[in-house]
Amino acid sequence: MHEPSGAAMPLFRNASIRSKLLAIMLVCSVPVLFVVTYFIVNQYLDKRKQSEREVLSAVQSIAFEHVAQVEGIRSLLIALSQYPDIRLKDQAGCSRILNLILEKSPTSLNVGLADTSGKIVATGLKQPLPIKYRVDDRKYFREALRTGKFSAGEYTVSRAALKKPTPTLHFALPVLGHEGKPEAVLYAAYDLNSFGRIFDAQGLPTGAIINLTDHRGTVLYRYSRLGVSDLVGTSDHPDLRQHMTGPAEEGVLTGIGMDGAKRHFGFKRLRLNPGETPYLYIRVSIPEQVATSNTRKAFLISLAVFSVAAVITYFLTRIIAGHYIVRPVRRLVNASKSVQDGDLTARSGLPYSSDELGQLARSFDEMAASLDQRIRQISQAESEKHRLAFYDPLTELPNRRLLRDRLQIAMLRSRRQSTGFALAYLDIDNFKHINDSLGHSAGDQLLKIVAGRYQAALREDDFVCRLGGDEFAVILHDIQQESAASTVIQKLLEATCAPMVIEGRELLITASIGVAFYPKDAEDTATLEKDADIALYHAKDEGKNTFRMFCEELTRSSRERINLIHALQHALDRNELCLHYQPKIDNANGKVTGVEALLRWTSPEVGSIPPDRFIPLAEESRLIIPIGEWVVRTACSQQVAWKRAGCDLSMAVNISAVQLKSPELIQTIQRIIEETGIEPEQLELELTESCLVDRPDEVIKVLEKLRALRCSIAIDDFGTGYSSLSYLKNFPVTVLKIDRSFVKDLTSSSSDRAIAQSVVNLANNLDMVTVAEGVEHQHQQAVLEEIGCNFVQGFLHCEPVPPEEIPDIVRARNGEEERVRKASIN
Ligand SMILES: Nc1nc2c(ncn2[C@@H]2O[C@@H]3COP(=O)(O)O[C@H]4[C@@H](O)[C@H](n5cnc6c(=O)[nH]c(N)nc65)O[C@@H]4COP(=O)(O)O[C@H]3[C@H]2O)c(=O)[nH]1
16 A cells, blocks of 8 residues: 655654644744743843843942042041151150041051051050061061052951951051151051941842952952851962953953852952052852842743643643544544445544534545445446346346356365255256247246246255256255155156146146256266256157156267267268158049158168158258258259159158258259259248247248249148147148148047048148148048048158159059059040
8 A cells, every 4th residue: 555655754654643733732832932941041141141240340339449448548648647746756646646547447457657667656556566566577568668659468367456367458658758768657457357348238149259369369358148258368269360360450250169159250450559460359259040040940930831831731732632633533544444344334423514624524424425325336236247147137047157156066065065966957848839839928928937936846955047048957955866856856847837827828838857966977067067968858859748867878879969960960971861752642643743852861880860860960960951952952953854754743852940040041942943953833842830830920931932932832740830820821831741640540530530631621721732641551541532632642652762763653653543544434
């Protein structure tokens, strides 16, 4: 079966509709998912940017505030440097002012004055510093002296506030003398915790961290809402130091923080004076997770909603597709399978809605209905064809073809069951005569009645068929014995004999039956049929209304028949045929007025064969056509030869029914008349009465043509056939020959005499002459003369003799008769 290629989606080629629909649903969901994802990613990126802006802004504002504080310190130190006590390095005055200043400065942990050797002159602290405390090792001190400018120091943990170590960053300003030389250094310790406070004021989200490092990357201060980190003093993460060396003074970046979390960083470098090394690197960071937590949440919610929607859609699609698509399609598939399996009454059972499935259901149902109708029509046509092929239309019995099938089946069944069966051939006796005399319609009715009787007489599993014409065949199953078959055959004969009324006339018919047995007589059906046929032939031959079981003897006689036909085929060529002539005597004067030509055959193999035996075979094999032509030609030639020799006789020739039906008969006779030169009036064509009853209208036409040739026409064996007297007057017949059977008992049987008399009267009335056949005795001759029969033939007068004897017989007879006649006159 052809499979659509469907190379596009081989994965789904064999998937169910439900799966395909679900796949479609899922595929259609992808854009939705894509859009949702797109918006969420966008939101995420926005959040990220927002977070970066936030950290940058935070770092900028923290730096700004810090710078402002440092500037405050710078201004303060500048103002102090102008103060007289400071310039004079008056310890008490300095302490007082510094003390006062320190109290007012929230970001400074200490404010102090050191001389140029680094020795502390005074501090703003309440408690005095230890004597050995010096600042000459501090970077801010040395830088201030070196540069003469406001300088920053390095990170320290305040030693001033001993109770609580505090991260500090020192700034220093040299106090310059009149020559501009540094005379002392003012310094302030900046509390790095100030960053924490500024940082807190930014309102950054949880997890935000501020990280301060120096130019070496050492963490100076690290603070979050959780407090100051213990990572202070450690080295900054190398990956995060890029901002220290990069070109940008401030900016944002994303990376892994020191806590291992991904963070958004805002950074800024701080310098006291342009071109100087930055004294502080500020970094503020927010964990990305915190920055994008909303979008992540939104993403997860969307994903959850999408998943729930997908699950709901999945189940809804399953339910809806199952109800509206899958179930109808399954019903269509099932209906299709049923149709495929031969159930053409199968229908979808779906409502014919206006959608595609409704239309498909309607189309399918209509297609199945039309298929059903077509198949019915075809099967009706087939069964009609089968009926015509295997059944006889007249009797509705099976025909010969079906017989052959049934014989095969019966044979196989018998072989399997080790049984046997009988085949009987039946033939209605004289059906042809009945058919022709009563008409075809009556003949058909007869056959139907007989067929019905045979069916009724047989068992149900026996088989009866019509072979054609008046022939029937019967299979009798499970019969091996002749005795068992005889009972059934007898029943069939009786069924045939039962009186029947057709067209108001009561008919009595008989049948002949031939029977052969399987496997006794034949082991194949063809031989069995032949055997039954042979048996039937012999039943007919034996006088009809009887049956004959097949035996080897019959085959032998049949074989003889066939051999005889073969021999007859060569009889003409081999000059084995000859004619004898029987004189015909005129009762009026006792003279021989004519002869009847009678065919004789002497075969070198078989010897002399009587015409009653070989003429039927010649008719059967249609050899009678050439033989009959030879007879007419020989007889006519003989007649002409005798006539020339002074022996003028009429010539009677037998014409068989087969010759009469031959379309060449007229031409043949005409040609022979012309060729031989016989006077046509002297040629008498004898036809048996049975020739006339078969298609009388056509026979009349043939006879009229023969009469037109001026031949005489005689009806042979008159009174033995079934010819209707009403027809007789229409036949252009000139002679009626009274059959030998009536002549035989003419003197003893009053009915035979009455028949003979009737024939003579009929002939007289119809202007015909009569000839009596088979006259053997004088008393028969006397009666025939008495009843007025015109001519006689018979052994009493002369047997059929060879042609050479005829002239002498005629001379003797006609001379004698002349002498007798003259004597009787005298
Ligand atoms: N018992 C008895 N028989 C007598 C007597 N007189 C004559 N017959 C026989 O009666 C038969 C008369 O011929 P059929 O009735 O035409 O009957 C003929 C005819 O029907 C047929 N037949 C003979 N020759 C021909 C022929 O050339 N063509 C055709 N178509 N049929 C022929 O064969 C039949 C028999 O012919 P045959 O044996 O020659 O028999 C002849 C003849 O020998 C008699 O007194 N007693």
